[in-house]
Each structure stands twice: as structure tokens, then as C-alpha cells.
Amino acid sequence: MELKGIKILAFGMIAEKINASEFYLKEVSNTNELLSSLNSLYPQLKEMKFTISVNRRIVNNNEPLNADSEVALLPPFSGG
């Protein structure tokens, strides 16, 4: 975490908008901080709907993050 920060996966239209399917963010210790950080880094995400998963579970409240957390940005599902 000191070196690269937390790994963030992006999918679907989020990955398309930010032009990356994987990136790292430093100095975020919970999901609220993550959201603020994303908003300043990628203002284009502001008007987009997405949920956050931590370790493959969707989180609805502020969730602590650490170096091993696997975080993902999930736009609305459209399988089937």
C-alpha cells in the first residue's frame, strides 16, 4: 500500500469513461475517501451511477480499506 496504494478495478462504462480497467489510489483508508478521491481524479464519473464492492461484496456504507482490499467500481448490471 505504501508503494502503489489500493488496487481499484473498473468495469463496463466506468472502465470506458476513465479509459482503464485497473488503477491504484494512495491515501484512501475507507470507501468515503475513495469516492472523494475518484471525484477529483475523474470528474467524468460524477454523473454516473455505480456501486462499490470491497473483496467482491457490494458495500452500501462507509467501509474501511487496507492494502489487501480488492475494490471494484460497478456500473448497473446488464447481464442476460
Add this chain to the structure above:
Amino acid sequence: MELKGIKILAFGMIAEKINASEFYLKEVSNTNELLSSLNSLYPQLKEMKFTISVNRRIVNNNEPLNADSEVALLPPFSGG
């Protein structure tokens, strides 16, 4: 009708009970008369559940019959 009477088709367990899938009945001018006639001819049908169709339509009330009527004795359906 004068010669052979009305044609009666029998299916499933009814055909098995009376040992015939087709027979003729004389002097029946409606389905109530048909039922009485069946009861005396085939007493084994008395305890059996079946419906009657005339010209491929199920009848629930007394229905007139003529030489051209296609009558069938239908035990409970068990397709599928």
C-alpha cells in the same frame, strides 16, 4: 341412425373397462338417454368418472343427439 345408431368413442380406462374403443347405441336422442343406456349396458362404468363430448365439445347439460353426432366418453385427462 336407423341402422347402426349413434357412434360412441371410448378412450383410456373407459375403453379398457368396456373392452371397446368404438360402439353404436340405438334409440338415444340426447345425452341423458345416452347415460341411462350406458348404465344398463355397462354397469362397470357406474363408479367411473368421465365426461361426454359431442362433436368434440365437452357437454355439461343434456344435449340433443342425431345420426351425425360424434359422441365420446372421456375419462379424466392425464397428458403431459
Add this chain to the structure above:
Amino acid sequence: MERKPKQIFIQGAISSSKIADSIQKHSSKTDIGAHSIFLGQVRTDEKPEGIIQAIEYTTYEEMALQKAFEIREDIFAKYPLTCLHIYHSLGVVKTGEICLFVFTSSKNRKAATEACNEMVERIKNELPVWGKEIIDEKKSLWKENS
């Protein structure tokens, strides 16, 4: 286009390749978004008289085809379907084999699934078809739909 009663009966079991062909044929209909399929399979059943090995189906064909046609028209009027197919076996179908194939297709899934369920219920209740459950060469029972 006037629709007319069409054949729904197949002699013996319905093969999985018949089902695959039927699915494959719909790939040219690109307005379809959802298919719902129901398959009835002959089940081993233990009765006091013995174990069911097969069911032998008979029908009053003219009436059954007319009734299947009416049900089909009702379902087409009720649901926005693209296609609706029914196949029912006649004669002997062994346990593990398919005896009923109902196939509905529509733009969105709700119509296809609801129509398929309703179709199956109506077929079981309204088609003059009878199943004789065969235990061995001498013993059989008349199937009852629950």
C-alpha cells in the same frame, strides 16, 4: 393469415435433437429476446403395484388438435408472443425420456415465461390425452394428473 389446427403429436419420445432444431430455427427471428421451454419427462414412480417403467399415451386426436388450437389462440391473444410451439408424445415413452415440449418466445421475458406456464397448465387440464403407466407386461395403471 388464418391460423389452423396443426399437428402437435409425435410418435414416441421427443428427442433432444428435435428440441435443439426447434431452438436453432429461431435464430433467424432477431426480434426475439427470450425463450421459455417446458419439458415433461417420464418419471420413475414407485406404486403399491410396482415401479413405473414407461407411460403409454393415447389421445382423441381430432378433439385434441382442435383444443390445442383454441388454447394457442387464447394465449396469443393474451400475451405478446413471437412464437408458440407444442409437442406431445403418443405411444410408449420410457422413464427418463421427454413426453411434452412447450416452447414460447417473445421480445421480453415476462410474456414468454408466463405464457409457457399457462400453456402447460392448460395442456394438462384440457387436452384429451391419457397416460397408462406401465409396470410390466401384465400390470399397468391409469395416470392421474395432480
Add this chain to the structure above:
Amino acid sequence: MERKPKQIFIQGAISSSKIADSIQKHSSKTDIGAHSIFLGQVRTDEKPEGIIQAIEYTTYEEMALQKAFEIREDIFAKYPLTCLHIYHSLGVVKTGEICLFVFTSSKNRKAATEACNEMVERIKNELPVWGKEIIDEKKSLWKENS
């Protein structure tokens, strides 16, 4: 026996022969009386941007397999099923081709049909899968489930 997440994804379209094989395999399970199958087919759709030619599916695979496993366990706990199979396409699936195959089997028809419907709803709502609707080499839209 402990059940574990298993692969549900197939690269490209789901073929009708794959579906037939899956049906055929169940003929040895003679306690089955009913199968319910749902198939999702990629539909031609006219959007202001153009006509949809294909959908390209991507997923967050580890999460999707875990979620599919959880849904499967829930459905098995809720309905008396014999079998339950799910297959979903990844990559490009053209209009007219099958992208989703859900297959439930049970002794009596009610469990199979209800479980199949519930499974399809949950897959659409809960699996992290995304469809990109392809109009041509340059244009595409992100699919939204209704």
C-alpha cells in the same frame, strides 16, 4: 458434499447443441418429471444511434462466480430441485444467438418453473455482468436491464 462455485461463463454464443447435450444428460435421472429452461437471445433493437448487431459481454468473474454460487444455494434451499444449471456468454454474441441458458429440473413442475423464473431475475439483477450493444465498428451503447 460441499458445493463450490463453478464456471458458468462460455466464450461467445451458447449453441443449441450445448443445450441439447445438457437435456440429454438428464435422461439418466429418472426421478425428474419436469424441466424448465430459460434462454436469453440477443435481440435486434433500433436505437436513435442505429441498429444493434451484437452484444459484447464482460464480467467481474471472481465476484460473478461467487454470486452465482450464492444464488444457486438460495434457490436449492427454497425449492425441491433435482438440478440447476446456469450458463452465460462472455464476449461478442450476435443478434439471434443465445447468451443466457438457465435450466432447472424437479420431480413436479411447480418447483422447476418457479425456480427458473427466480433464477433468471436474480441473474439479471445481481450478477456483475455488463453488455455493450454494438451498432457498428465505431458505435456502441451500454445495455440497461429493464
